Amino acid sequence: MRSGYFKQRYGELIVLTDSPAVKAWTAVLLVGLVAAPFLLSTYVLSYLTIILFTLVGALGITVLTGFTGLISLGHVGFLMLGGYAYAIGVTRMGLPPELALVMSAVIPAVFGLIVGIPSLRLHGLYLAITTLAFSYIVSASILAGGKFTGAGRGIMISRPTLLGIDLSSDRAFYWFCLVMSVLAVLLTLNFRRSYIGRALVAIRDNDIAARTMGINLVRFKLLAFLVSAALTGVAGAIMGMYLSIVSVEGYPFLLSIEALAIIIVGGLGSVLGAVFGTIFIVTLPELFSASVALLGGRLQEVITTSAHEIKSVLYGLAIIGFLRFDPRGLRGIWHDIRHAWVYWPLRY
Structure with missing residues (x-):
């Protein structure tokens, strides 16, 4: 009788799943999600689209708080940075949407490293307040940015054409969000089962013991901030595309x-x-x-x-x-x- 727990090899411990039933149900779910635009109304499809790009941002904070145990109240700051990075890249700098989308991950990741530096000495409530202050600094800086950031008016954007695919229709944009959310899930799952993910969990459980085992706390905490901010920034850019406007009020x-x-x-x-x-x-x-x-x-x-x-x-x-x-x-x-x-x- 299969116990579901006993493992004989190291590879079995880190495999995503060894259950044929899980694989089958996952395939059925993906087929259902792909076919959803042909079966559901526009309202329900819009609702599913919101769930998909929200999931990308949720996976970002899962890496930081869920895996590493670092509490953040300022992730909306990374959402804003990602949304504005994409909008400014497309409308102000004339970049292709593909490059602007990459920029929506890179710029929040850079700021994630900057914000992550205080996390090396701060824990709990103090770190949460620091990240909260960061989000207010971001919003205040955007409001003071004048025409470049759109100040309080924001920046109007349209749904782009990515890799030759027009995302202006609700169906196409839903499929784009589905692809991005699936990629984010796979990235996070593989990140968790890698040696980096196991190191982050060790830091969350007991950072002193983790350091004793040879885990570099500085390196891995900063890496957690970087990956988390990048995922959240992409979610902010997708949210801006969905709303067709990027503004401070859109990221409360x-x-x-x-x-x-x-x-x-x-x-x-x-x-x-x-x-x-x-x-x-x-x-x-x-x-x-x-x-x-x-x-x-x-x-x-x-x-x-x-x-x-x-x-x-x-x-x-x-x-x-x-x-x-x-x-x-x-x-x-x-x-x-x-x-x-x-x-x-x-x-x-």
Whole structure:
């Protein structure tokens, strides 16, 4: 009987999956996602597009906070840098969209190294406040940038043609977001199972013990900031393409809270948890609005005029609820359900 845990070779410990069932269900899921534009309405397709590019940003903070244990409240700063790097590259510098997209990863990565330097001596709340201050510095600098950054007006952009593929239609842009999210998932999974990813987890669990084992804390913490900022910057650029405008108001501080809510609700340190958390957190306001719409009346008007505040409350309740009742998040709940199914009736 296959136990699912016993491994005989080192390669089996780091393989993405050795389960034929997981491979089959993953293939079915990918086929379903590729075919989604032909089966779903424009509204639902737009909703799935938001989930996909949000997942890219969530994987960015998963590398930093989930893998390395470094808390960041300023990831919205990297989102802004990525969005503005792409917009300025296309509209001001006349760069091809492909090169501008690369720049949306490189520039946040450089700033990630700069912000990462204080992380070498700061931990916990102090590091969180430092990253929060960084996001406000970025937004203030953009607002003071005049015509070059668009100041408070922002920069209007259109969906580009990448590698000869026109992304102006909703279907094409959805497929682009799907490709980017799949690449981000594969990158993060392989990054986690590499020696770098294992070093980051060791730092998260006990940095003193990790240093004793020969892990260079300076190198790996800065590398975590670099990879995290690059992924988040790409997500910011894709978000700008989706909105057709890049502005400071388009990247509110609430996005940083949303990112933390995603990895906490989904399960810290897990790529699968980031996927579950993204779906849950992006869906939560929609489900709440739909529930309120059934009631109608004055409450629906209040929800409509206070959408930003309602989102903040929902994210806070989700974080508190999961930390109180199941800190493992949705990934832990999923594992319980899967094991109950696989080992039934022996489990009981």
